[in-house]
Structure formats: structure tokens, C-alpha cells
Amino acid sequence: MQRSSASSERGSSQLPFGPKTLVIGAAALIAYGLTRRSKTGTALAAAGGLLAYKAIQVRSTEAKTHAVFLVNASPEQAYRLWRDFKGLSRFMVHLKSVREIDTRRSEWVALGPGQREIRWTAEITEDTANQRIAWRSLPNSDVHTKGSVNFRPDPLGRGTFVSVNVEYGVPGGPVTSGLAALFGTKPEFVVREDVRRFKQLLESGEVPTTRCQTHGPRGIHGHTERVLFREKTNLPDPQAAPAYRKSA
Amino acid sequence: MKAVCWMGKEKMQVHDVPDPKILNPRDAIVRITSTCICGSDLHLYDGFIPTMEQGDILGHEFMGDVVEIGPGVNKEKLKIGDRVVVPFTIACGNCQPCKEQLWSCCDNSNPNAWIAEKMMGYSPSGLFGYTHMLGGYSGGQAQYARVPYADVGPIKIPEGIPDEKVVFLSDIFPTGYMGAENCNIRPGDTVAVWGCGPVAQFAIRSCFMLGAGRVIAIDRVRERLELAQAAGAETLNFDQVDILDALHEMTGNRGPDACMDVVGMEASGHGALYAYDRAKQVARIQTDRPIVLRQAIMACKKGGTISIPGVYGGFVDKIPLGAYMNKAITMKTGQTHMMRYMGPLLERVQRGEIDPSFVISHKLPLDKAPEGYRIFRDKQDRCIKIVLKPWEQPLAA
Numbered sequence: 106m107q108r109s110s111a112s113s114e115r116g117s118s119q120l121p122f123g124p125k126t127l128v129i130g131a132a133a134l135i136a137y138g139l140t141r142r143s144k145t146g147t148a149l150a151a152a153g154g155l156l157a158y159k160a161i162q163v164r165s166t167e168a169k170t171h172a173v174f175l176v177n178a179s180p181e182q183a184y185r186l187w188r189d190f191k192g193l194s195r196f197m198v199h200l201k202s203v204r205e206i207d208t209r210r211s212e213w214v215a216l217g218p219g220q221r222e223i224r225w226t227a228e229i230t231e232d233t234a235n236q237r238i239a240w241r242s243l244p245n246s247d248v249h250t251k252g253s254v255n256f257r258p259d260p261l262g263r264g265t266f267v268s269v270n271v272e273y274g275v276p277g278g279p280v281t282s283g284l285a286a287l288f289g290t291k292p293e294f295v296v297r298e299d300v301r302r303f304k305q306l307l308e309s310g311e312v313p314t315t316r317c318q319t320h321g322p323r324g325i326h327g328h329t330e331r332v333l334f335r336e337k338t339n340l341p342d343p344q345a346a347p348a349y350r351k352s353a
Numbered sequence: 354m355k356a357v358c359w360m361g362k363e364k365m366q367v368h369d370v371p372d373p374k375i376l377n378p379r380d381a382i383v384r385i386t387s388t389c390i391c392g393s394d395l396h397l398y399d400g401f402i403p404t405m406e407q408g409d410i411l412g413h414e415f416m417g418d419v420v421e422i423g424p425g426v427n428k429e430k431l432k433i434g435d436r437v438v439v440p441f442t443i444a445c446g447n448c449q450p451c452k453e454q455l456w457s458c459c460d461n462s463n464p465n466a467w468i469a470e471k472m473m474g475y476s477p478s479g480l481f482g483y484t485h486m487l488g489g490y491s492g493g494q495a496q497y498a499r500v501p502y503a504d505v506g507p508i509k510i511p512e513g514i515p516d517e518k519v520v521f522l523s524d525i526f527p528t529g530y531m532g533a534e535n536c537n538i539r540p541g542d543t544v545a546v547w548g549c550g551p552v553a554q555f556a557i558r559s560c561f562m563l564g565a566g567r568v569i570a571i572d573r574v575r576e577r578l579e580l581a582q583a584a585g586a587e588t589l590n591f592d593q594v595d596i597l598d599a600l601h602e603m604t605g606n607r608g609p610d611a612c613m614d615v616v617g618m619e620a621s622g623h624g625a626l627y628a629y630d631r632a633k634q635v636a637r638i639q640t641d642r643p644i645v646l647r648q649a650i651m652a653c654k655k656g657g658t659i660s661i662p663g664v665y666g667g668f669v670d671k672i673p674l675g676a677y678m679n680k681a682i683t684m685k686t687g688q689t690h691m692m693r694y695m696g697p698l699l700e701r702v703q704r705g706e707i708d709p710s711f712v713i714s715h716k717l718p719l720d721k722a723p724e725g726y727r728i729f730r731d732k733q734d735r736c737i738k739i740v741l742k743p744w745e746q747p748l749a750a
């Protein structure tokens with residue numbers, strides 16, 4: 106009894122995207138949704154309810170995430186796109202860059218709020234062509250993480266199962282806020298959306314976005330909706346020309 | 354450029370906004386020559402579909418000239434100067450649903466798929482100007498629009514055919530046609546069509562094209578019923594007769610072979626059940642008023658088919674599922690898989706089999722869009738379909 110309550114307390118105080126934040130966020134969504142006299146309100150409230158439900162599930166100091174997508178491509182094509190680590194930021198929207206130091210090691214830089222950089226060095230622990238890549242962060246990284254991606258052809262020829270497992274550990278101290286920056290929302294969501302973007306890039310050559318598109322005056326209402334709902338965190342940058350990047 | 358923006362429920366405004374830019378490699382920019390207001394836009398106007406944001410640019414039925422293309426567009430399919438009609442569904446052309454011609458179910462075109470997944474399990478394709486849940490793309494009631502995956506959707510239109518004859522290939526002609534196709538029509542079948550709005554007008558004509566023997570069209574707006582009669586349909590006014598009784602009588606107790614709901618979530622009606630739906634919708638407990646769907650299930654013959662091109666947004670109540678199950682009914686629906694139909698239907702227009710401009714009741718400059726929304730919603734001024742002209746100046750009053 107004693108031990109379990111202690112560990113869950115440690116969990117909630119250290120987890121930056123922990124239950125508390127999520128519950129507050131969820132409550133805000135529900136409240137905002139319910140007070141809005143529109144259908145949007147209902148959806149916001151529903152989304153809030155879902156967040157609250159999920160919040161109860163995030164309990165440990167470790168986040169284990171899993172995502173799987175069946176993609177319309179061969180294992181070779183999928184492997185090739187993922188193995189090109191410097192291109193990872195094309196679908197992992199929180200990454201600023203990945204620099205390959207040598208064949209095994211690479212330096213990852215993610216961007217937090219205020220353009221703060223969060224860095225870690227990863228080494229490849231397993232690399233089986235067209236089947237599996239696994240990696241983990243080295244000591245002295247801002248984030249402790251390990252992950253793997255598997256490429257498995259569908260036996261009925263319907264494409265390739267891309268399944269991804271990523272774990273994030275929280276070393277404690279000020280770094281925790283770094284992780285919070287990385288996962289404004291829960292890690293499971295971030296990883297799942299990253300893999301979805303991987304599928305989009307692989308199949309269609311680009312990742313869809315509306316960031317920087319033209320629109321009418323948002324007003325206070327429109328801005329609140331955007332912040333509360335999504336646009337800030339989950340939309341990738343445009344990919345056509347560097348000139349357009351981060352322009353609007 | 355000028356664009357029609359959604360500023361809140363019943364608040365459409367024309368604003369000056371920045372011109373759209375190429376954002377992704379497969380984008381194109383189209384200079385719009387004609388664009389329309391759709392019954393689907395009315396669900397946004399009335400505030401019934403969630404995830405609109407103040408400032409969103411509306412519109413999904415447009416055509417014009419390609420003025421810019423991104424570096425990833427297949428130049429054999431599209432180039433600058435092409436005159437095109439743009440379908441309202443956005444599709445990548447490469448995913449599994451696209452390969453299966455289920456274009457409106459494209460996996461990859463909705464950047465906010467996760468929102469739609471919360472409500473629907475899986476996300477349909479992105480749409481132009483139709484909520485953030487369905488992509489959040491700026492729409493085409495504007496002078497220019499950005500068109501993603503431009504080598505997949507837009508269809509080239511040869512010179513010499515006026516806009517009015519082809520602009521409805523962007524939505525309502527294919528939508529009416531797919532609605533009819535989903536009826537599984539065999540020669541001589543009787544099809545009951547709820548609604549005589551612009552989509553239904555094409556649905557009625559498509560039923561006859563596909564071999565229906567009888568079409569019974571239902572509405573209460575006189576000029577719309579008349580337009581249905583002009584196509585050869587028998588008509589029923591739901592203000593004047595009990596629809597179930599009338600269909601019963603007309604089909605000798607068999608029921609129509611197929612029933613089509615071309616009304617959707619904002620159906621009007623009478624009696625206690627209508628009041629109940631309306632109250633729940635206002636109280637935000639229910640998003641849709643499924644009056645027509647209920648009637649269609651009850652009216653449909655045993656072993657018959659129900660086709661639903663009318664748009665529903667969320668959750669409904671009191672659906673007679675027992676009747677649906679025990680009468681062995683088939684139900685088919687979906688946003689239109691546009692790219693399946695645009696080519697063949699353009700050919701029908703070119704062959705002179707149909708002149709789609711028959712539905713147009715109003716041509717207005719873009720600046721008049723707010724007024725257009727109002728008269729279209731309230732069915733004033735014998736309004737059936739409005740085409741907006743983005744480059745025309747409003748006449749000084």
C-alpha cells in the first residue's frame with residue numbers, strides 16, 4: 106500500500122505531461138466545450154472527456170508508446186525511408202534535425218517552446234535491412250529513450266505493417282519540462298501521429314498540412330479554438346519551398 | 354483576394370485575405386471563375402457541424418484556371434493555363450482507398466484525421482472549406498484557392514463549354530449520380546427521393562438515366578417540386594400528405610424498390626417526433642434530425658435499398674433498426690467518390706444528354722454571398738442553386 110502510493114506520487118510529480126496537466130487540460134476542454142453555444146462545443150466537450158479518461162491511464166514515470174499502420178508500400182521502400190535518419194524530421198514534427206555522426210550514432214535535436222533545443226544522442230542497436238531498426242539514447246542525453254520499428258509484409262499482399270514502439274524515460278530535474286515541451290499532449294498521441302505522417306509521406310510523397318494557409322480574420326474566438334484544439338502542435342510545416350516555412 | 358469567411362453561426366462575411374500560396378509539392382493554385390453555395394454549406398451556416406473556426410474560408414464547388422503549380426505535380430496531368438473543375442473531396446491517389454476508387458475515403462489527405470477518428474473510428478478524406486475535423490482546408494468561395502494533390506482531382510475542361518454546364522461536376526451532379534447508383538436500380542424500378550434540392554434534382558435525373566421506371570420526389574417547396582416534375586417525376590408535398598400513406602397507396606402496398614435520402618441532417622417535419630428532434634438538436638444532445646431516414650426505412654419495400662447522399666454529422670436517435678433488419682434492407686452511403694464520376698459525366702454533358710445549368714436560379718457576385726446564403730437557406734426568391742462570380746463587381750445599388 107505504502108509503496109504503491111509513493112510510486113504513483115513520484116510518477117505524477119515527475120511526469121511533465123502527467124495526469125494533473127492532462128486533467129486540467131481536459132477539464133478546460135469540457136468546460137469550454139459546454140459553455141460554447143454551438144456544435145463545436147459538444148465536440149470539444151467530448152474530446153475533453155476522452156482526454157480525462159486517458160489521463161487516468163498515464164501513471165508511471167515511463168511512457169511506453171506503440172503505433173501500427175498498414176502502409177501501401179513494400180518493406181524495402183518503408184525501410185529505406187525510415188533508415189534515412191536525417192529525413193526523420195519530415196514526419197516527426199517535433200524534431201528539428203537529426204545529424205548522423207557515424208553509421209551507428211546520430212544526434213537528435215527537438216524544439217520546445219521558445220525555440221528551446223532538447224538534444225540526445227542515439228545509437229542504433231539493431232539494423233536488419235527491410236525488417237527492423239532499433240535505437241536507444243546514450244547517457245548524457247536530455248531525454249532517455251529507446252525505440253524500434255518493424256516492417257512486416259502482409260501475408261496477403263496488402264502492403265507492409267509498420268509497427269513502432271518507443272519508450273521515454275524521465276531522468277528528473279529540469280529536464281522534465283523539456284519532455285513536456287516535446288509532448289504538449291500525451292506521448293502515445295505524438296508517436297501515433299508521427300507514424301501516420303510516415304505513412305502519408307511514403308504513400309503520397311508529402312505530408313498534408315494547412316499550416317500557413319490563407320484564411321479570414323480569426324478574432325479571439327478563432328484563436329482560442331486553434332490553440333485549444335490542435336493547430337499549434339500537430340500540423341507539419343509546408344514542404345514545397347523553404348521560403349514558405351514558418352512564414353505565417 | 355476576396356473570400357467568403359465563416360465568422361460564426363449565420364455569419365458569413367466577405368473579407369480581403371492574403372492570396373493562397375503553394376504549400377506542398379503537389380499543390381496548385383486555381384484562379385476561380387465560378388463557385389457555388391451548396392446545401393452542405395447550410396449545415397455550417399446553421400452551425401450544426403462541429404470544428405469550424407472563425408475565419409475559415411468556405412466553399413467546395415469551384416472551377417477556374419490553373420495559375421501556379423508546385424514542383425511535385427505530374428506535368429502530364431496538369432499544367433499552368435489548364436481550365437479545371439475541382440472536386441470537393443481531396444484525395445492523394447496513392448493510398449489503399451484511393452486505389453480502390455473510394456476517393457472520399459482517402460487515408461492521407463486529412464491533416465486532422467485524429468479528430469475525425471474520435472468521432473468516426475477512421476477518418477474520411479479532407480474536404481475543401483468543410484470543418485477542421487475534415488481537413489481544415491481553406492475553401493473555394495474566393496478568388497483563388499490552393500488545391501492539394503492537384504494531379505489527382507481536378508478534371509480538365511475543353512474550351513467552348515460554358516462554366517454553367519460543368520461547374521456542378523465539382524459536387525452535386527456526381528453526388529446525385531452516385532446517390533442513384535447506390536439505389537441498385539433495375540430496369541423499371543420505383544425510386545422514392547426525399548428532397549428536391551439541387552442534389553436531388555440531379556439524383557432524380559440520374560435515376561432515370563440508370564433505368565428507373567418511376568421516381569417519386571418529395572419536398573414542400575413548389576418550384577423545386579415543379580422542377581422534379583419537369584424531369585418526369587411524380588411528386589408529393591410533405592406539408593399536404595402523409596408520406597408513408599401516399600407511398601403505400603402509390604406502390605400498392607409494396608413500397609418503393611429504393612429510397613433515397615437527399616435531405617440529410619436538417620430535415621423538416623411535423624408532429625411530436627419532429628419537435629423531439631428539434632429540441633434535442635437545440636439542446637446539443639443530438640446533432641442531426643433523422644426524420645427522412647426514419648421514413649425511408651419504414652417506407653422501403655422488403656429487400657429494398659436505401660441510399661443516403663444527404664449529409665449527417667454525428668449522432669441520431671430513434672432509428673427503426675428493427676424494421677431495417679427484419680425487412681432485409683441494404684443501406685449505402687458516403688461522401689461522393691468524385692473522381693469515379695467526373696469523367697463519364699463530363700462526357701454526358703459534352704454529348705448533350707444533360708445540361709446541368711437547369712438548376713441555376715441565381716448568379717451573384719461573390720460580395721453578395723452572405724445574402725445568397727440567406728435566400729438559399731430560407732428558400733426565398735424561388736432560389737434553387739446559386740453560382741457566385743468571384744471577379745464580378747456588384748452593381749451599385
Ligand SMILES: NC(=O)c1ccc[n+]([C@@H]2O[C@H](COP(=O)([O-])OP(=O)(O)OC[C@H]3O[C@@H](n4cnc5c(N)ncnc54)[C@H](O)[C@@H]3O)[C@@H](O)[C@H]2O)c1
Nearest residue numbers: 392393548550551552572616617620621662663664688689
Ligand atoms: N454525399 C455527398 O457527397 C453530398 C454532396 C453534396 C451535398 N450533400 C447533401 O445533400 C443534401 C441536399 O443538398 P442540397 O444542396 O440539395 O440542399 P438543399 O438544402 O437545397 O435541399 C434540401 C431539400 O430537402 C427538403 N426537405 C427538408 N425536409 C424534408 C423532408 N422531411 N422531406 C422531404 N424533403 C425535405 C427541403 O425543402 C430542400 O428543398 C444535403 O444534406 C447536403 O449536405 C451530400
Ligand SMILES: [Zn+2]
Nearest residue numbers: 391393414524
Ligand atoms: Zn456541395
Ligand SMILES: [Zn+2]
Nearest residue numbers: 445448451459
Ligand atoms: Zn488517398
